[in-house]
Amino acid sequence: MGSSEKNGVFVGILLEDSLQRLAAAGIDDPRRSAEWLLCEALGMSRAGLYAASRERVEPEAAMRFGEMLARRLQHEPVQYILGYTDFMGLRMSVTPDVLIPRPETEEVTEAALARLDACMSPVVLEAGTGSGCIALAIKAVRAAADVYACDVSGGALAVARRNAAAHDLTVTWIEADMLGEDFPDTIPGGLDLLISNPPYVPEEEIPTLPEEVRDWEPLAALVASGDPLVFYRGLAQQGLRMIREGGWIVLEAHADYGEAARRILKEAGYMEVCLEKDMAGRDRIVMGRR
Secondary structure, three states: OOOOOOOOOEHHHHHHHHHHHHHHOOOOOHHHHHHHHHHHHHOOOHHHHHHOOOOEOOHHHHHHHHHHHHHHOOOOOHHHHHOEEEEOOEEEEOOOOOOOOOHHHHHHHHHHHHOOOOOOOOEEEEEOOOOOHHHHHHHHHOOOOEEEEEEOOHHHHHHHHHHHHHHOOOOEEEEOOOOOOOHHHHOOOOEEEEEEOOOOEEHHHHHHOOHHHHOOOOHHHOEEOOOOOHHHHHHHHHHHHHEEEEEEEEEEOOOOOHHHHHHHHHHHOOEEEEEEEOOOOOEEEEEEEO
């Protein structure tokens, strides 16, 4: 990978060489990956990267970048290589135990926060928390909120707890199966908000997923086995036992199943049921009032 001279290779040459290797490996948007990893290795911004294109890279930094690049060439997500991503202004640790938070989930969180405007001290539950991104973002915005979050994965909860500690945010973490019959008994009642980004990818879509998703992210957090709507049916019923009158359920949905998820909430008896589009114009945010 470039020059091996002891004074190091030029930043610009290292960037272009890695870009070509990533493109040859079939990495989507290779320039973004190359820039992101090299910025991390050199400890500089993207603008700084190009300003320093004729400067030499110290051997230690070049070695660090080479190790990260080798992982990216295997289609490992950049966020797992770096160990973090950003979500609603918060830096979140991420590992293969948790999904990498997406911008669409930020939109779901913002929609949920808008439903809490009238609550002084809302009680909130995020079901299937993963990295804890939604729960922690809500707590960061609404400091007076009493926030709970659950996940069936102990590994995911360990990541969520690290994120909470890093931001000094208090959330009650609970290991529980959101579809379990006793699930409502593990969570305090009277919720003002039940929010979830549940598994919703149909099994038949697994072969079509990008390698970065299919081979690296936890499929249990992505795929709804058998019935892609199973978690929507379950949460709709669980919510009837957990949400106070006037409280909200807000769910992220597969774009192809948004209308079906809306019907589930409607048929379960929720009021003011609506289906909102994300910024890409896809039916992704399903909401209803208890």
